[in-house]
Amino acid sequence: MSNPQRAFIFDMDGTIVDNMAFHTKSWVAFFERRGHQIDPDEFFRATAGRQGHEIMRHYLGEHLTKEESAQLDFEKESLYRELYAPHLATVRGFDQFIANAKRGGVALAVATAAPNDNITFTLDGLDLRGHFRAVVGAADVARGKPNPDVFLLAAERSGALPAHSIVFEDAPLGVEAARRAGMRAVALTTTLPAEAFAEFDNVICIARDFSELDIEQLFAAAPAATAI
Known part of the structure; x- marks a missing residue:
């Protein structure tokens, strides 16, 4: 057998x-653009492993449509890739x-x-x-x-x-x-x-x-x- x-x-x-420090930096910058302040350590513990649309709707409102959430997620992830690319x-x-x-x-x-x-x-x-x-x-x-x-x-x-x-x-x-x-x-x-x-x-x-x-x-x- x-x-x-x-x-x-x-x-x-x-x-x-x-790369998680770079994800955190991109999330902080993303939320600052929208007037939100987040605690980086607390945010990581609460969100690491969750999908982008789940995070967006939790922090920005359940009213977000799938399309709106996808646009926001694209903005955030583009910022992350720009930050992390030199360190990959x-x-x-x-x-x-x-x-x-x-x-x-x-x-x-x-x-x-x-x-x-x-x-x-x-x-x-x-x-x-x-x-x-x-x-x-x-x-x-x-x-x-x-x-x-x-x-x-x-x-x-x-x-x-x-x-x-x-x-x-x-x-x-x-x-x-x-x-x-x-x-x-x-x-x-x-x-x-x-x-x-x-x-x-x-x-x-x-x-x-x-x-x-x-x-x-x-x-x-x-x-x-x-x-x-």
Whole structure:
């Protein structure tokens, strides 16, 4: 009997690339244009992993139409790409980590709340897309994190069951989405300290970057409790 397909599912922003400070700067500038002041740290904790239209409607009003929200989201994301473009790079150890995973037969996928333009900007800008069996973004699912939709679809397209899939995340909402999907998670402290993930029983490892991770040790690790 063949071994089950194993998968690594990567969040993109803050996980593959250390870019969340630039997203925050673009959000601050976007809201300042509209006379709104936001606390950057509080905003990140409340929104990281949510889709753009969900954030727009929450902060600017449920009255926004889909078309109005899309226009606002385009403005904000264009500002982000302008800010981050000179700094585009993978998180330390990522390239070697995925090379090792592929040699070990692990299916690789991206599951992100980012719109297609940002996915293209990052994955194609770094020539990474060809490494992934599946790339799932905001356009592919109706609900953002902490709902599990994006991770479940990424696992399905990778040919792996949730129990054999490990999620890599930098945000609590993303780790919660993995928990709801029945998946173990690795939390990266690119954006928040380790304490931010202390409450999650599906976190099997907390690391600064991918150079600290061992593939077989991750798959051997079990969460403290079964996710629901």
